[in-house]
Amino acid sequence: MKNCFVLLASVLLFISCAESQKDDTPWKKLFDEESLDGWSTKGGEAPYRVENSAIIGATVYNTPNTFLITDEDYEDFILELDFKVHPSMNSGIQFRSNSFDGYMDGRVHGYQAEIDPSERAWSGGIYDEARRGWLVDLDENPEAQGAFKQNEWNSYRIEAIGDTIKTWINGVPAAHLIDDKTAKGFIALQVHSIGEDAEEGTEVMWKNIRILTEDLDKYSTESPLEPVQTKNKLTAAEENNGWELLWDGETTEGWRGARLDEFPEEGWKIEDGVLTVLASGGGESEAGGDIVTKELYGDFELKVDFKITEGANSGIKYFVDTDLNKGPGSSIGLEYQILDDERHPDAKLGNHEGSRTMASLYDLIRADPDKPVNPVGEWNTARIVSKGNKVEHWLNGEKVLEYERKNEEYRELVAESKYVDWPNFGEAEEGHILLQDHGNEVSFKNIKIKSE
Structure with a gap:
């Protein structure tokens, strides 16, 4: 009987610890893991599909950058997702991005968290797509450059709160930017255009895409990086x-x-x-x-x-x-x-x-x-x-x-x-x-x- 009480107490303690460690953060899924509902393509003609609870994009010849964009726009948020990319590709996650008929014939433009499996290794840097170019590269951040895992799933965290943008790759701080160019826009997944020397059909994958838009001060994370200021500075x-x-x-x-x-x-x-x-x-x-x-x-x-x-x-x-x-x-x-x-x-x-x-x-x-x-x-x-x-x-x-x-x-x-x-x-x-x-x-x- 004594052993039964000990066993029961151990089980209750395990359940209590599990409940105390349960993540109660009010995340919202941006991807239902079954379909592309809530998303649409813009730009080029690269295909996107859903397979094994992941979104997969593949390169094609003779088309510009292709973006899978959210139907909703987002202002302040914390975004987390996982991605896996072919070593020969370049890709990225757009955020606070837009497409206007009068701007470069509707070209997608705005902030991008870079996906860069090349030797340069700037994954997690911030690029301003179709506007100002690089805002934060990783030349001065070897820790973030070394955090990327080739041919494996990588995790991104992007915080955009007010004029402050911060990124992490696999838990390592990658970029810290102070910039107020754009306050609101869609989130998008990019399949980059390719040249004739590249192989068609190479793939990039995303999964576990979730966003937080409430109580951001409570859940935001401090970054040890010195912020890059763009006001009255040249990129x-x-x-x-x-x-x-x-x-x-x-x-x-x-x-x-x-x-x-x-x-x-x-x-x-x-x-x-x-x-x-x-x-x-x-x-x-x-x-x-x-x-x-x-x-x-x-x-x-x-x-x-x-x-x-x-x-x-x-x-x-x-x-x-x-x-x-x-x-x-x-x-x-x-x-x-x-x-x-x-x-x-x-x-x-x-x-x-x-x-x-x-x-x-x-x-x-x-x-x-x-x-x-x-x-x-x-x-x-x-x-x-x-x-x-x-x-x-x-x-x-x-x-x-x-x-x-x-x-x-x-x-x-x-x-x-x-x-x-x-x-x-x-x-x-x-x-x-x-x-x-x-x-x-x-x-x-x-x-x-x-x-x-």
Whole structure:
């Protein structure tokens, strides 16, 4: 009888320990292990199938990258999954990714946790698919490089909470990124395109795909890695392609007032890596005034992140000559308009209909009315490309207008605009880049330029 009591006590103790160790984390399955319900393909034509409770993707010739994407979008989350990849392949897990008709004809773009079985061994690094390229590689992280297991199942953990993204491969910290480019998007599994020298039909597999979207602070994990900050920094791809920071994110170096030898003493502020022109009643250059680069630029590609407040008006000017217009108002130059189209009356003004709306060539050419504009209070990205006399305006990755300077059509537009009184308007070979003070609060960051 005594032995029976001992046995019973042992069984109860085992059950109690098992229950105490039970994972009560509120995980949700993204894959039901039987079908591809909740997922769809986008991009290329590589096939996906379900076999032995795993999703399997296989390579095919003559097709671009293929993505199996979730029907739902996710913002903040913790994602875990297992994967196994053929040694010759390259793949990845997209997250906070999107596909828009106007962006590269719908190409999938966004963050990717790399799957890299090559000798480079960057599995767990963070790549920005179809945008900025590598954000965090593993060159400085040999522990993570060595954590990948060739021809075996590997485990990933991806945490995306606010502007902080962290990854682990087989429990080893791989990447720690601070970046606020995209806050929400789908999750996707990638089958990479292949060349003629690769073998068709090679496979990558995923299983145990689960996500956590509640109580993330409770379940998030500290990373010992020093975070990589992208604000006002060049990515590796940008450095390799000749980009330079036009503003360092901390000082006024390289900039001055449009009518001053130095930077304005008031009207602008620098805080937390953001350059802001302060509100002063909506007047044009009546407070701190416009600021310009000290350098002149001719052929260039410019990228600027900007954020407007409600009813705001501002602009990015180029080919600016600060010796023109010594009187009231802003310095003279071609202008990429920044405006709250919904609330500012300028959106309905101008000699050419719609030419004073967001991303337009101010008072000359209207931007595409279907342009992708983020809401007031969120960041947008302006891009201006000037090569020879050809100029393009881009907004959030989409080209919204293009034109050619110095030809008859351009000069007719100028003759019908507010610039008619300025001889040879916009026809200089080079000029300053200008950020406009129009009396409304507008913020800027990540100001980068590539010049010829």
